Amino acid sequence: MSIAAILAVADGSENTTDVLKAAFRMGQQHDAYVEVLHIEADPYSSIPLLGEGMSGAMVDQMMNDIRARNSEYRDAARGYFDAQCKAIGVEPKSADELAGARGFNVGWRNLEGSEDDVLAHRSLLFDMVLIGRPPEDRESAYTPALEAVLFNAGRPILLVPPGTSETFGRNIVVAWDGGGQSAKAARNAMAFLKQAEKVTVISLVRKDDDKTDPQDLVFYLQRHGITAEARRTEILSSAGESLLAETSEVQGDMLVMGAYSHSRLREFLLGGATQTVLNSAALPVFMAH
Template sequence: MTYRSILAVLDGTPAGESQLRAAFALGRRYDAYLEVLHVKPDPNMSLPLVGEGMSGALIDDVSRELEASAQANADRARRFYDEACRAVDLAPVEAGDKPLAGGFRAAWRSLVGREDSETAARGLLADLIVVARPDPGQDGAYAPALEAGLFETARPVLVVPPGGESFAGRKVAIAWNATREATRAVSAALPLLAGAESVTVVSLAESGRNAPDPARLADYLLLHGIEARVRRVEPQRHAGNELLAQCAELDADLLVMGAYGHSRLREFVLGGATREVLSNAEVPVLLAH
């Protein structure tokens, strides 16, 4: 198994620069087709609910502000893509109807619409979706590409924090609790695990019950030629923060875990451990739901 098709959904915020470096590094590593997608919102769909006292002039002002902000993000996203191409001596090209096969290729696709809908549509046939980490200062904020990737495509999502120079994945920590979500995350991460220098299975003992045996996962990984250590941990803090603390102790530069939660009424809702990790992780996190 390998990654042949990678979708990077670039929203045009500054965090996208690190995200794109990671996506390009993975594309080169696996000789994959990388599609960089930016979805510019339609300002007419983004207007807030208009009250009776809101004048037509004010509506026009708000619309212009939304359009200006959307255009600034679109320009920044395209600049990130062009710069990433130049850094690896690739000519920036537009995405067509068919992916570009035959070694590492990257293409730009710009659309107008809803980021969640377009991510869901184009992510279905991607082996991996790469997004920027949601802004931790916006607690509970809707992260459309992340939500659509997790809940509507059934594909793994790599969440990249800002500030990283590139993607390494040399030391990998796996959060293991023997659930369907964790199993899917491990399966999706097999290409990364196979190339890692070290892999550690981290199992947190749950309150009032024994933790799943991480040795069974290590045995499974060995069948894939991957040697993994196991680490059983009695949590000293909330589960998500404990996982991040374990990553720091292991000097891990990638965390693999299941994403727990659900999407309801177009709100971004994740379980506590997943939310804690996404809010605070300083290393990339590979998630599957």
């Protein structure tokens, strides 16, 4: 998959800097357009969630609080955007000013509404979406926005954790379980794999699995001019923990994997490889479904 249009989500948190650095670097590498999107919560959408018996004054106060928080996050996100534009010497513009432009350029867009709905619609015509990994103090990195991109828009995502190295993507690990999600992730990540200095295909298998062979994907990558190594390892703990341990073992700096090979409900409630990686990965993770 070629990369010509990248959507980067700027939520105003400190992780926004890592997301923008990664997005701008990718834009320069692939001569692509980078749109930085900030989404503000719609104050009116919170009204149905308010408790019964609340007075009009209380409702007004809550909406004013939401607007104040929106302004704070918007200003912070825009500040990170302007600072990153200045750092690489590119002129910050609105996304509409860059309509039809080609080559590397960056634009800013601010929209209001439900985060998952806005992101699912906006990401439809982008090749991939960069999202910051939520803070560690959150119980789960699962978000409706992430699901909206993967399932509703059918777009791959790159989850960017805090402290991401600016040189990530040199040593890429591809998780291979022989399924459709893994295959789609590998195909969508082709632009990264072709630029990598090292690619390792890892298959994590159960004791009685004699079918899953990482060499199958290695052969496919070779047809695209990509040299890769194969590793087949038995799962000793959970699949997600084993995958991250194997990735660390080969010193991978980026992980490519299929997302939610099992049902979303099963992964979310019972845990699974996707959920473990979302919650724990300290390196950028490219996911597709």
